[in-house]
Amino acid sequence: MRKVALVGAGVSKFGVRKATYRDLVWEAGKACFDATPGVLPKDVEGLVVGSVMPERTAFQSHISSLAAEALGIRPSALSARTEHMCASGTVGIRYAYAFIAAGLADLVMVLGVEKLNQPSGDEAILNMGTGVDREWEAAFGLTAPPCFALAAQRHMAAYGTSEEQLALVGVKNHTHAAKNPNAHFTKGATLEQVLCSRMISTPLRLFMCSPITDGAAAVLLASEDRARALTDTPVWIRGTGQALDGFQLTSLHEDYAHWPAMRRAAQAAYAMAGVGPHEVDLAEVHDCFAIAELIAYEELGFCRKGEAGPFVAAGRSDYGGDVVVNPRGGLIGCGHPLGATGVAQAAEVFVQLRGEAGARQVTDASLGLTHNNSGMGEHVVMIYGREP
Amino acid sequence: MSYFRAIDPFPLESAEHTKLHEFYARLAGGRLATTRCGGCGATTWPPRGFCPECASDRFEWVDLPAEGTVHAFTVQDAGLPAGFDGPRVFAIVKVAGHRIFSILTGADPGAVRVGQRVALAPLRVADDPRGHPRWLPAFRVT
Structure with missing residues (x-):
């Protein structure tokens, strides 16, 4: 090749x-x-x-x-x-x-x-129902928020992940987006603002969700x-991997805190690139909801299963930490124009690895990862490098 | 001409539109049915016209128990699609080992618990364009 x-x-x-x-x-x-x-x-x-x-x-x-x-x-x-x-x-x-x-x-x-x-806003949301199974899911009014809420409920019950740790993902990504003039939201957000924002689907609040x-x-x-x-x-392009667990919610891993397809997609990409998770300088991950970013830390190998809450709370996914996750502001801060998201993630890695990211620049960035998913069971991972 | 919109989120359930018509016919009568593969005997949820295990397209209908337990749930208050009201209790219901995605109707959202017993409560939604009644497999707290 x-x-x-x-x-x-x-x-x-x-x-x-x-x-x-x-x-x-x-x-x-x-x-x-x-x-x-x-x-x-x-x-x-x-x-x-x-x-x-x-x-x-x-x-x-x-x-x-x-x-x-x-x-x-x-x-x-x-x-x-x-x-x-x-x-x-x-x-x-x-x-x-x-x-x-x-x-x-x-x-x-x-x-x-x-x-x-x-x-009309509710019509825009109705359209999003086309992304789940019409017959067995969308007919009940299902769109993405309740799916990811089920994962958040399970992660909190199994690992003690707190509402504040979920909120810290929102704070981080809104704060990053404030340095990105192309982002949907550019005002930043405080922990209090995230924790006091409107409940969308328990336990996910508005500022823990990506917008339309x-x-x-x-x-x-x-x-x-x-x-x-x-x-x-x-x-x-150093590596790429894609893996699917299933389409319908009830076809996925019985414990929604586990997304094995993401782990398989990442392992394929790491193997192709000949690198490991601890060599990644920045990662654009699919934080459609805060819980998705936390589970991504685990399935991409940045931390062990169940440790994502403490990982974000200690600043290990921010500037100065182990890996800068979502420097452009993620889906929570930039918004999520579905088909555009994965390409915008690649565009961010492009400017970061060339040292052209301005106020968002990750110091000495030489290896970048993007992770894009469609629901909790379908994942794509790309690894990009400054060196071929 | 007024603002033009056309989308129907509900499945077409009548015999002229789906191989799974028998599921909806039994649901209208208060029964929860699914398919058993005529090739390997596997029973799946949801019902299907092709077996992912043995690739057979022969199947027969079997009734599942009309009761189950809440495996997981979330309450959506805001951001619901046009035509759907909140708060809405979405749940994964365990029935005879199968996980079934559904909603809990008539439930107090603050009182729902994992492990709670629920029963099938067929939910009538909008008729199809030819006037056939349509039902969804919803559940209620017992």
């Missing part, structure tokens, strides 16, 4: 946007091309678009062609959409990676985009020769 690197990345403003689906494609595409000197739309051989529900939110399918036309890309090697609920963006990066590694393309853009907000967000992100992947010709500082 050929080596593959990121050579450019760009992110739109995330938030409740006064913008159409196409506006968001333009913004992320523009930002990505601006960050990649020497590349014009006509040079890009392939486009993969990660997007979950434009049929519901923008009355639009056929979106890889829409995005190619909007950006002036004329795919000659690859044009596709990836839909894998919340992990659609990273699943798209894996497709582009595989095409380039196999020699079928040299320069491919992966763009994630979602326009989730609607004129519009946004887009794009990255450019290149083969080794093309990458070296374009930049002195490519960011190399």
